[in-house]
Amino acid sequence: MNVLVTGGAGCVGSHLVENLLAKGNKVLVIDNLATGRASNLPKDANLEFVEGSIVDRDMVLKVFDKFKPEVVIHAAAAYKDPNNWVEDTNTNALGTANVVQASKVQNVKRFIYFQTALCYGTKPIEQPVTITHPIRPDCSYAISKTAGEQYIFMSGLDAVSFRLANVVGPRNLSGPLPTFYMRLTQNKSLFVMDTRRDFIFVQDLCEVVMKAVDGHGKSGAYHVSSGGDFSIKELYEAVVDELGMPEKKQIEVRPRGPDDAFTILLDPSLTQQAFGWKTKTSLRDIVKAAVAWYKVNPIEQTFTHLKLPPDKTV
Numbered sequence: 001m002n003v004l005v006t007g008g009a010g011c012v013g014s015h016l017v018e019n020l021l022a023k024g025n026k027v028l029v030i031d032n033l034a035t036g037r038a039s040n041l042p043k044d045a046n047l048e049f050v051e052g053s054i055v056d057r058d059m060v061l062k063v064f065d066k067f068k069p070e071v072v073i074h075a076a077a078a079y080k081d082p083n084n085w086v087e088d089t090n091t092n093a094l095g096t097a098n099v100v101q102a103s104k105v106q107n108v109k110r111f112i113y114f115q116t117a118l119c120y121g122t123k124p125i126e127q128p129v130t131i132t133h134p135i136r137p138d139c140s141y142a143i144s145k146t147a148g149e150q151y152i153f154m155s156g157l158d159a160v161s162f163r164l165a166n167v168v169g170p171r172n173l174s175g176p177l178p179t180f181y182m183r184l185t186q187n188k189s190l191f192v193m194d195t196r197r198d199f200i201f202v203q204d205l206c207e208v209v210m211k212a213v214d215g216h217g218k219s220g221a222y223h224v225s226s227g228g229d230f231s232i233k234e235l236y237e238a239v240v241d242e243l244g245m246p247e248k249k250q251i252e253v254r255p256r257g258p259d260d261a262f263t264i265l266l267d268p269s270l271t272q273q274a275f276g277w278k279t280k281t282s283l284r285d286i287v288k289a290a291v292a293w294y295k296v297n298p299i300e301q302t303f304t305h306l307k308l309p310p311d312k313t314v
């Protein structure tokens, strides 16, 4: 099949590109390298890379018309500056509208999206959060991602929106895991927040997405989660252990900021039924794989959608 992947140079997108190529698909990636890296993409005769923004409607329509994708995986998103509402809106709402309308023109058979669990807001009314929980995003990233998801569902395309817990692993440059690695190896000060997260291995996510690429699962929204969570301190300790730095184990725990959720536990039962899928990889193995990648691919910068305290740590 011809599969078009937006944001294919990012963490989730590039792993999907590898999975798609391994199954003999032809793949085209559109990415503006805002948070992704061209070096995340393999050299492969069946892979084409277009460096550009999905905000550029003419480019998107032309690329779709030439490539004629049967499946679209829309992984491009802006999130790195919580105060840049314009960039969030441009990429996540307008850019998504461009990708959706180009998909309609080409009669795309299946459209796959990745939604943030923050679509349920930072204070969900139930834990675990079920798929029918009210949608009430309260930060720029989640508001604009939700606009994108609504356009997708309104379009009438056969669309699967995976609402994700924290997806991590090699090539992940957002959130606490790469920040812990970077600051520990640079011998910089650190603290952790008193929050909890459900960490999902990127290859576990790829397995359920590849089932959706193959047409499994009805159009709709699904959670990709384990249903359990770890404290950020436990994640920190796993990174310390993986780096062999027991002297760094003591760490200050700080109260979370007003835009941060204590935890968002997503109920994965619908996804388990529809796709026969569940997470497999332990936190220790996830950290091991991520750290192995960071060791050979130095990180100079990490990203977060959260408003950081003035000393800009985690």
Ligand SMILES: NC(=O)c1ccc[n+]([C@@H]2O[C@H](COP(=O)([O-])OP(=O)(O)OC[C@H]3O[C@@H](n4cnc5c(N)ncnc54)[C@H](O)[C@@H]3O)[C@@H](O)[C@H]2O)c1
Pocket: 006, 007, 008, 009, 010, 011, 012, 013, 030, 031, 032, 033, 034, 035, 036, 037, 052, 053, 054, 055, 074, 075, 076, 077, 078, 091, 095, 114, 115, 116, 117, 145, 163, 164, 165, 166, 167, 168, 171, 172, 173, 174
């Ligand atoms: N990783 C997670 O835990 C998580 C959780 C919820 C949702 N998501 C969603 O999953 C998707 C993939 O996220 P990721 O973790 O791989 O992040 P990522 O930053 O690694 O990947 C996003 C990619 O989109 C690209 N991009 C940004 N703006 C663009 C634009 N205007 N045009 C073209 N490309 C653009 C970036 O350069 C990057 O390569 C995103 O849609 C994100 O919102 C991720």
